[in-house]
Amino acid sequence: MFQDLDATLAALIASELSLPNVAVSFATPDDQFPPSGVSLPAVDLFLYDVQENLELRRAEWIVEQHDDGAASRRRPPVHVNCSYLVTAWPSDSSPNPSQDEHRLLGEVMKVLLRHSRLPDNMLQGELAGQEPPLRAKVLRESHLQSLGEFWQAMGGKPKPTLHYTVTISVDISTPEELGVVVSEKVTTLGPMAR
Incomplete structure (x- = not known):
């Protein structure tokens, strides 16, 4: 699922970034950056922290009724914060690399700030349709x-860096069949015995 989040973020940045020919990378921003296959200029989103979002934790089961009258239940998904360190890497041939780095980071920041939630049409793989x-x-x-x-x-x-966090849902359970749901109760009373 992390690969789906990476693909979603790459698609979002590629579709809205105002600067041309900028690569999107998810590599470690170490002294060997950029890795082979990544040309500069580039923006790098390094996934550095993954934690459960305790504010969104739910304890109650999710019960789903089916068309045949049966029901199943499953545990609620776990909400996980995925935190990225975002850096900009100017072209090696740039006459003013610091200025280009700041311009690129600023343009990426604008793209990310436009969306307090990721657009549905950008969601890739397991992320599509998440609630x-x-x-x-x-x-x-x-x-x-x-x-x-x-x-x-x-x-x-x-x-210079930006810190960017996306909260995803991780489905960890298999539905448990409960059987047919009782929707009415019939009580029959007979004559009273003396």
Whole structure:
């Protein structure tokens, strides 16, 4: 499902980014970036944190009635926050790489800010038709303890970043058949015995 989220984000950025010929990558933004197959300029969305969204946790079962009168139940999906570190990588031939990097990051930020939820027509694979709709948050607080330590661990120089989080639903259960639903109760009373 992470690959479906990556494909959804790549489609969204490719369709709305105002700058031409920008690659979208999901590689680790280390000192070896860009990996082979990714040409610059590029925007990189590095999935760095995955956590359950406890605010959306539901304990009650979901009961579904079928046309034949039977019913099944299943556990509710688990809502998961997928947090990305978004960076921009200008072309190697750029005369002003810092300016180009900032322009690219700003244009990507505009695309992401337009959508507090991911558009239905962009959803790929398992994400299509998810309920509730996939919520997105841009410019939120990082889950990284220290951005400086992150860049040091990556072996690269610090870069301007955006923090972007999408909440997806993960279906973890198989429906459990309950049988036929009782929809009425009939009580028959007979004569009273003396």
